[in-house]
Amino acid sequence: MESIKKISIVLIFLFSFLMNAQAEKSSSYFSNQLKYNTQQLQGSTTGDLQCESQQTISTISLKQIGNENFVNIEDNYASGDHTVYQIGDRNNYQFINYRNNQSVNLGVLQTGDGNLLKITGTNTMFQNLIISQFGGAKMSIINY
Structure with missing residues (x-):
């Protein structure tokens, strides 16, 4: 009986250690460090995949904690993060860029509800x- 307790304690310790090793790194909201669980999208956003010279690279890093959150990014020409x-x-959060082809590096933080x-x-x-929005039920619209 004593050996079963010792084995179960060791297994629980190892299991908790492995779970902590798999936790996502989140040092700050907008750090320049590499993050886990990010994907880099490579390809021409203009729809012409045959022209390698016009290939743009965009990186989208998205973290949503909560229910019913929505993101829509339509960036037809520009590259960036x-x-x-x-x-x-x-x-x-909605980002729509139809005409401009300059690089866009944009960070958005929304905390609160609505x-x-x-x-x-x-x-x-x-x-x-x-851009940071704190609180709840706030609306910001930026048109250019």
């Missing part, structure tokens, strides 16, 4: 821009 964190319920951020178009102000 989108980092989106939604913490809370019913948060909505936040809406809609961005239509970009300009040079979107280089390394960070």
Whole structure:
């Protein structure tokens, strides 16, 4: 009976150690360090996959904690990085860029419930821009 207790304690310790080793690294919201569970999308966003010279690379990092969160990113021409964190319920982020082909590096943090951020178009102000919405039921619309 004593040996069964010791074996079960060792197994529980090993199991908890393995679970902590698999935990996602999250040092801060917008750090420059590499993150786990990110995917890099490679390909031409113009729909022409045969032309290698116009190939753009975009990285989208998305973390949603909560229920009924929504993200819509339509970036037809530009390359760049989108980092989106939604913490809370019913948060909505929309980024629509139809004409501009400059690189966009954008970080968005929405905490609380019922936040809406809609961005239509970009300009040079979107280089390394960070937008944060705190609280609940806030709406921001940026048109360019």
